[in-house]
Amino acid sequence: MESSYLKIVILYCIKELQGQRTIYSILHLLNGKKSSQTIQDAHLFQLTRFFKTFGQLTRSELEQLAAEMENINWISQDENGHFTLSVKGGRYLQSALLEYPIPSSLNGWKYHTSTGVFWERLSLLVQVISHLNYNHAKYLPIQRKRNVLSWLKDFLKTSGADRNELGILLNKELQHCLGSLSDINPAVLTLRLTGYNHIGLTDVQAAKQLGLGQDYYHHQFLGVLHYILECIKHSPSRYPLLGKLVSGSEDSVPLTFSTKKTYSLLNEDFGLDEIARIRNLKRSTIEDHVVEVALNESSFDITPYVANDRQKLILKAANSSESRQLKQIRQLVPEADYFEIRLVLAKFGEEER
Amino acid sequence: MNLETILQKTYGYTSFRPGQKEIIASVLSGKDTVAMLPTGTGKSLCYQLPGYLLEGQVIIISPLLSLMQDQAEQLMLNGEKKVIAFNSFLTHEEKRQSLMNLRRYKFIFISPEMLHFEAVLSQLKKLRIALFVVDEAHCISQWGYDFRPDYLKLGEVRKRLGSPLTLALTATATPAVKEDIKKSLGITEGSEFIYSVDRPNISLSVERLNSYRDKIERLVELAETLEGPGIIYFSSKKIAEQTAELLRDRGVGSVMAYHGGMDQESRILVQQQFIHGQLDLICATSAFGMGINKENIRYVIHFHMPLQIESYLQEIGRAGRDGKKSIAILLFAPGDEQLPYQLAESELPDNVQIDWIKGWLEENPEVMSSLSQYEEQIRQVSGLTDTQWRVFEDFFQRKSSQGIPLGRVVEEIKVYNQKRLESKRQSIEEVYSWISMNVCRREHILSFFKEEKTEAIRNCCDVCGLELNDFTKKNNKENQENLQYDWKNHLDALLIPGE
Ligand SMILES: [Zn+2]
Numbered sequence: 033m034e035s036s037y038l039k040i041v042i043l044y045c046i047k048e049l050q051g052q053r054t055i056y057s058i059l060h061l062l063n064g065k066k067s068s069q070t071i072q073d074a075h076l077f078q079l080t081r082f083f084k085t086f087g088q089l090t091r092s093e094l095e096q097l098a099a100e101m102e103n104i105n106w107i108s109q110d111e112n113g114h115f116t117l118s119v120k121g122g123r124y125l126q127s128a129l130l131e132y133p134i135p136s137s138l139n140g141w142k143y144h145t146s147t148g149v150f151w152e153r154l155s156l157l158v159q160v161i162s163h164l165n166y167n168h169a170k171y172l173p174i175q176r177k178r179n180v181l182s183w184l185k186d187f188l189k190t191s192g193a194d195r196n197e198l199g200i201l202l203n204k205e206l207q208h209c210l211g212s213l214s215d216i217n218p219a220v221l222t223l224r225l226t227g228y229n230h231i232g233l234t235d236v237q238a239a240k241q242l243g244l245g246q247d248y249y250h251h252q253f254l255g256v257l258h259y260i261l262e263c264i265k266h267s268p269s270r271y272p273l274l275g276k277l278v279s280g281s282e283d284s285v286p287l288t289f290s291t292k293k294t295y296s297l298l299n300e301d302f303g304l305d306e307i308a309r310i311r312n313l314k315r316s317t318i319e320d321h322v323v324e325v326a327l328n329e330s331s332f333d334i335t336p337y338v339a340n341d342r343q344k345l346i347l348k349a350a351n352s353s354e355s356r357q358l359k360q361i362r363q364l365v366p367e368a369d370y371f372e373i374r375l376v377l378a379k380f381g382e383e384e385r
Numbered sequence: 386m387n388l389e390t391i392l393q394k395t396y397g398y399t400s401f402r403p404g405q406k407e408i409i410a411s412v413l414s415g416k417d418t419v420a421m422l423p424t425g426t427g428k429s430l431c432y433q434l435p436g437y438l439l440e441g442q443v444i445i446i447s448p449l450l451s452l453m454q455d456q457a458e459q460l461m462l463n464g465e466k467k468v469i470a471f472n473s474f475l476t477h478e479e480k481r482q483s484l485m486n487l488r489r490y491k492f493i494f495i496s497p498e499m500l501h502f503e504a505v506l507s508q509l510k511k512l513r514i515a516l517f518v519v520d521e522a523h524c525i526s527q528w529g530y531d532f533r534p535d536y537l538k539l540g541e542v543r544k545r546l547g548s549p550l551t552l553a554l555t556a557t558a559t560p561a562v563k564e565d566i567k568k569s570l571g572i573t574e575g576s577e578f579i580y581s582v583d584r585p586n587i588s589l590s591v592e593r594l595n596s597y598r599d600k601i602e603r604l605v606e607l608a609e610t611l612e613g614p615g616i617i618y619f620s621s622k623k624i625a626e627q628t629a630e631l632l633r634d635r636g637v638g639s640v641m642a643y644h645g646g647m648d649q650e651s652r653i654l655v656q657q658q659f660i661h662g663q664l665d666l667i668c669a670t671s672a673f674g675m676g677i678n679k680e681n682i683r684y685v686i687h688f689h690m691p692l693q694i695e696s697y698l699q700e701i702g703r704a705g706r707d708g709k710k711s712i713a714i715l716l717f718a719p720g721d722e723q724l725p726y727q728l729a730e731s732e733l734p735d736n737v738q739i740d741w742i743k744g745w746l747e748e749n750p751e752v753m754s755s756l757s758q759y760e761e762q763i764r765q766v767s768g769l770t771d772t773q774w775r776v777f778e779d780f781f782q783r784k785s786s787q788g789i790p791l792g793r794v795v796e797e798i799k800v801y802n803q804k805r806l807e808s809k810r811q812s813i814e815e816v817y818s819w820i821s822m823n824v825c826r827r828e829h830i831l832s833f834f835k836e837e838k839t840e841a842i843r844n845c846c847d848v849c850g851l852e853l854n855d856f857t858k859k860n861n862k863e864n865q866e867n868l869q870y871d872w873k874n875h876l877d878a879l880l881i882p883g884e
Contacts, residue, residue, distance in 0.1 A: 158879055165882040170462045174653055178479070196882050203880035207873060222872040227879040231658045234651040237641070241870070 037248035043125045048077045051116040062086040068320040080141035135255025152180045153277045161199045162227030174226045221256040294321035319371045326378040338372045346376040417551045417575030432518045441515035467491035497535035514549040522553035526565035534779035557695040588712045589826040589846040608637045610857045613665040620689040629668040644670040680707040687715045693812040729809040734773040
């Protein structure tokens with residue numbers, strides 16, 4: 033039963049993928065693979081929140097789980113190796129999600145670059161403040177990465193707050209933020225914290241103490257961190273101290289290397305075919321890059337590639353078609369090609385729903 | 386000022402442990418010193434204290450990253466800021482920076498690999514080296530249980546640094562290994578301090594059981610009854626993990642596994658929990674224990690047979706550092722002796738692999754001058770493990786730099802491997818005979834180090850007679866009542882300054 037929650041996540045992804053992708057696209061999504069295909073799929077099928085939330089999942093583990101679920105007829109495979117959910121699987125998923133809801137704050141795509149650093153800084157800062165409070169200078173830091181340690185040094189020098197105030201302020205902000213969590217027990221995070229004469233629990237221990245499976249615990253832990261990050265982003269004036277833990281680890285999602293090159297040529301006003309020629313790549317590859325840029329740069333203007341009128345038609349079709357399958361949208365707007373449809377969905381996809 | 390006063394001032398201790406003072410005095414009188422102090426008796430003080438009294442830098446060669454890191458951290462914990470540990474934890478830039486400013490440091494820890502680099506060596510040469518410390522000096526001896534090829538070059542390094550005052554430290558060395566240390570380092574005159582490997586407060590016991598299953602059952606029983614804290618050593622990560630799980634299921638207090646496969650954060654937490662008494666028992670691989678300063682470990686159990694007497698002594702030596710009675714128990718079932726042989730063999734490249742690499746090198750002769758750059762490629766196709774590769778590469782580099790042709794190098798490697806394997810087999814046989822023979826365990830170990838047992842010891846060993854009751858929990862402590870965890874209170878306690 034250890035991986036029952038992971039199965040729920042996989043079932044959920046299979047449902048959203050609507051039989052259009054292999055199971056490996058789920059692997060890439062959960063691992064957080066930085067490829068245009070994975071990033072676009074995440075957006076197209078609205079699975080961005082899962083991005084890089086099971087970084088350690090291996091191919092064989094996933095195959096094993098899929099095989100188990102196929103055996104009990106929750107999912108079935110078509111001739112392309114694409115899985116779809118059976119009625120039985122759908123029913124199970126529905127009831128399982130009631131018991132194990134996916135944390136509403138989970139947002140892998142938005143925060144996958146900043147979550148780890150934020151936790152390292154937060155846990156170290158709490159430990160340091162706690163020892164300062166007890167005037168105890170001899171202890172081993174719970175985080176060992178040099179960049180985290182040197183961040184802390186700078187932070188203590190520049191924070192301006194007085195030693196006593198620092199703890200009070202951090203406590204106030206954390207209590208306020210965690211107190212407003214609705215679907216996760218804040219203990220998921222606080223049990224892990226280390227201070228004077230009290231060493232925090234490992235993830236395994238915390239999950240056990242809370243009676244949660246390891247996978248579910250993991251998503252909840254990320255969920256709490258993402259929730260704090262969202263709070264900081266949403267009302268920075270309320271969380272001035274926590275806000276300082278984020279700076280420099282900002283959630284600017286880096287483009288893939290090749291896309292960066294294409295992007296800089298786009299900015300020099302080269303056309304797609306020209307770029308393809310210059311870079312000696314297929315036009316379809318360049319199109320993938322443009323879609324990736326549209327997903328990542330909110331200021332990116334797509335009108336040079338899709339006229340305004342056509343954008344509206346595509347959006348209308350997308351909203352009326354239930355599944356958002358490219359094919360169905362294309363049938364409703366036959367004059368648009370797949371690139372145009374993908375680009376519009378990339379630009380407006382998430383918020384239009 | 387006498388040494389005791391300095392000790393009190395610097396560390397807050399009032400007296401030295403046996404041996405420390407003599408070794409420090411020898412170093413301070415300017416004599417090269419080889420010292421053997423049993424595990425758990427404060428070796429690092431022997432170079433730290435002279436460091437504060439001598440002008441110039443103390444260079445400490447340390448074989449293991451984790452050990453080096455621990456020792457550097459211990460110094461920093463004690464308020465010493467001028468410490469640097471050169472190892473792979475530093476970024477390239479940090480290394481470069483620190484290297485340019487070596488003079489700023491007092492204690493410089495360096496891994497033997499780092500000494501390969503001319504840039505490092507030439508910076509070291511500019512220093513005024515007060516003391517050159519070789520920690521775990523038994524690694525220098527090819528016949529020592531923990532031979533590290535990189536250590537062989539230390540003699541040459543020492544010479545190039547102008548033969549500075551040297552202190553070689555080890556916890557366990559047979560007389561032959563000790564001679565090897567002196568020869569390798571080029572120490573001709575100097576003083577030697579050899580303290581008994583015996584730790585009279587640790588009782589020794591071997592328990593023979595009939596099967597793996599019986600061993601597990603006995604282990605659970607021991608963990609339930611023995612007074613903790615304790616460590617159980619395994620030679621497999623998986624079994625360490627499974628057993629910790631099993632013990633938790635059986636309700637044996639607070640148990641966690643510890644091994645190199647865990648992420649760094651969890652490793653630090655588990656280690657710290659153990660030191661702070663939040664955990665009572667660790668199921669560990671040999672990755673656990675180096676540099677752990679915990680005084681009150683009451684028992685060490687070995688679930689698998691160790692590969693050498695020396696490493697066994699190191700591991701059980703973590704018990705009873707406070708001088709109070711403690712016990713070391715080895716569980717043995719028929720067939721257990723097979724595993725060490727397999728482990729020993731797996732550490733060395735076999736002849737087929739060596740022949741394959743030879744063929745590959747003959748086809749790609751341009752590679753030979755920069756073998757390490759092709760590590761990944763060669764390892765992938767030949768299937769060498771990390772350890773096997775290190776053994777191979779080092780030997781190859783040493784020999785080919787002497788202008789020996791490939792064919793002969795390969796033959797020599799094979800001969801050398803055979804010898805290493807023989808020596809490892811011999812070590813295993815020594816452990817096996819120690820387990821099998823019905824003589825006092827302590828006497829047997831001491832004879833191995835050419836020592837004799839001088840005093841009668843209560844609860845000496847299972848052969849002399851052992852009252853296991855002396856080591857069991859006296860007052861069956863109630864499990865600490867599980868207070869309702871309240872996250873708000875916890876945050877308050879962590880962050881709000883107390884009165
Ligand atoms: Zn005895």
